[in-house]
Amino acid sequence: MTTGVAQAAIVKNSDFVYSSFDWGRVTEPVGPASGAEKVTLNVVDILPGSVWRLGWALEEENVVVVFRGDGHGDVTSERSPLRRGDALYSPTGRTLELRAGDEGLMVYVWRTGLLGDEPRSRSPRISSELGNTETQLRGFTGTGEVQARDETAVMNFVFWPGTGSNRLCLHCGTMQPGQTFNVHVHPESEEAFIAFEGRGQFYLEDGWYEAEAGDVLFAPPGVPHGTSYPAEDAEAPNFVTCGGPTPFDPVLYARAGVSAEVR
Numbered sequence: 500m501t502t503g504v505a506q507a508a509i510v511k512n513s514d515f516v517y518s519s520f521d522w523g524r525v526t527e528p529v530g531p532a533s534g535a536e537k538v539t540l541n542v543v544d545i546l547p548g549s550v551w552r553l554g555w556a557l558e559e560e561n562v563v564v565v566f567r568g569d570g571h572g573d574v575t576s577e578r579s580p581l582r583r584g585d586a587l588y589s590p591t592g593r594t595l596e597l598r599a600g601d602e603g604l605m606v607y608v609w610r611t612g613l614l615g616d617e618p619r620s621r622s623p624r625i626s627s628e629l630g631n632t633e634t635q636l637r638g639f640t641g642t643g644e645v646q647a648r649d650e651t652a653v654m655n656f657v658f659w660p661g662t663g664s665n666r667l668c669l670h671c672g673t674m675q676p677g678q679t680f681n682v683h684v685h686p687e688s689e690e691a692f693i694a695f696e697g698r699g700q701f702y703l704e705d706g707w708y709e710a711e712a713g714d715v716l717f718a719p720p721g722v723p724h725g726t727s728y729p730a731e732d733a734e735a736p737n738f739v740t741c742g743g744p745t746p747f748d749p750v751l752y753a754r755a756g757v758s759a760e761v762r
Contacts, residue, residue, distance in 0.1 A: 505534035505719035512713030522549040538745035545599040556595040563587040569600040579626040618761040623663025629671040636755040641681030644723040648679040668743035674728035682725035692742020699728040699738030
């Protein structure tokens with residue numbers, strides 16, 4: 500049922516409710532049922548050797564992140580091997596098919612429809628990985644809703660206008676112990692992101708909440724959100740998140756000193 504009003508939410512992976520099929524199972528922590536109008540986020544768990552095809556891929560723009568397992572992905576005729584941390588971008592007009600390897604394949608899939616007036620790239624980047632450090636945002640101080648913390652995380656721009664993305668984007672934040680990606684808002688965009696690795700904190704609306712790998716945050720336009728890793732042990736493993744605002748927010752690219760023009 501569509502609520503008609505987007506509700507800010509943190510959805511724990513332990514609370515996911517899946518629908519089962521012969522190829523595996525799927526759930527939708529962010530989508531029309533939660534009032535989201537600009538982005539849908541699916542979690543797709545594919546059985547070993549099975550294939551999942553996104554039936555609406557031709558009409559949508561899609562981003563895939565591998566959370567667990569292995570296999571390969573086909574964006575029309577372009578095939579990419581997949582393992583944990585890999586990412587695919589499927590532009591509007593392309594088909595999207597994923598085949599699981601011997602370990603099965605669990606992916607998070609961001610989906611959106613284009614409005615029709617967005618600039619289109621002729622040669623977008625199709626495959627990448629969360630660890631791609633080619634273009635980064637450092638020293639982000641937020642947008643003023645909450646006092647900024649000094650120890651800031653680094654964000655990788657994995658898919659963004661500079662790689663040919665039209666509306667969706669995929670950013671990856673890596674937080675070492677004590678670091679924060681400061682609280683901010685997107686006036687026109689909905690944001691859906693996940694905790695990809697480790698344990699840390701999500702900020703949503705007016706407070707900090709514990710988060711672990713697989714959990715999802717959804718922030719409607721204008722709702723403050725951020726991430727932090729308050730671990731005191733300097734040797735603790737990093738806290739990694741990924742996702743992004745839909746449509747992409749040019750402010751983030753301006754802060755990084757890069758152009759938001761679709762290439």
